Each structure stands twice: as C-alpha cells, then as structure tokens.
Amino acid sequence: MPPALQAARHAGLRKADHGQAPHYSRGALDRWPCYACPLDDCDWHHDDDAARPSDPALLEAKVLEHLADHNIVDALRSLQAARDGSVAVRESNNRAWDVVNLHRLRAVHRGEHAYSDPVGQMLSAALVGTAEHNDVGRELMALSEGVAGARDITSVPVAEPLNGMRP
Incomplete structure (x- = not known):
C-alpha cells in the first residue's frame, strides 16, 4: 500500500477509535473503508466501497492532493x-x-x-x-451482562500498527 494511503487508512481507524469525525465507530469501516486526513482537527476523508475497491494509486493521489492543502x-x-x-x-x-x-x-x-x-x-x-489479559476481558463481559451502565465496559482495540510500529 502506498505510504500516504497507508497513513490515511491508519488515520481513519485511529479517529474512529477515538470517536472523532469522520466516523464515530469502527462498525461503518467494515463496509466502507475510510481514508482520513492524518492531521488532527481535519475532518477530510474518503470512504471507499469494500465491494468495489478503488485503485490504490488513485486513492494515493487523492490523499496527496488533500495533504497539499495543509501547511507545515x-x-x-x-x-x-x-x-x-x-x-x-x-x-x-x-x-x-x-x-x-x-x-x-x-x-x-x-x-x-x-x-x-x-x-x-x-x-x-x-x-x-x-494472553492472560484475555481472561479479564471475558470475565468483564460475563459480569457486565444485566448490569445497568456496564454496556461496552471492555476496552476496544486500537488501530493496527503503521509500518510495524505502534500507533
């Protein structure tokens, strides 16, 4: 995946993980992968149809065109x-x-x-x-069933690493 496109994909996941625009959850990203501006306070994004994905070179050009609008x-x-x-x-x-x-x-x-x-x-x-921490997540899920205010109490996964590095 071209570098700017990879950064934009990572940004879309990171922003979704943190409840930021353009998307507020990862749920929408399965059907429509989101490429977002990696700069904070910028809501620019492009949703791509997973059923008919765009050419990565065209998406890379679109991301680079947007990034050119930002200053240093x-x-x-x-x-x-x-x-x-x-x-x-x-x-x-x-x-x-x-x-x-x-x-x-x-x-x-x-x-x-x-x-x-x-x-x-x-x-x-x-x-x-x-792996032992997975036991904590399972127990949290089991104990939270039927408890008012305990919905979605477990932690959510963060965006995948960019180029093998943690976000």
Missing part, C-alpha cells in the same frame, strides 16, 4: 499533539507499573513470592498484553 504549521501542530499524547501515555504506564511493583513488594514483605499477588498479576498482564 498544521503538520507540526499534529506532531506536537501526538508527542504530548505519547508522553501522557508513557507517564500513565509508569504509574501503573508503580502499582504492580507495590503489589509485588507487599507480597515479599508478607513472606510470599513477588508474583503471588493476583491484582499485580492482572495489571502486569494488561500492561504487557499477555
């Missing part, structure tokens, strides 16, 4: 917002690991194995993304 300040603003978001996620991740380490050290002080605390284990599995 728009791009820099989006890059800075992405950097700020990455820093906030890293700091949040560090705080969560502090909780994991606290649970591990408490277990050691109780004379138990450092990895014996179930809360520390669950949080660690969630942070690392191990």
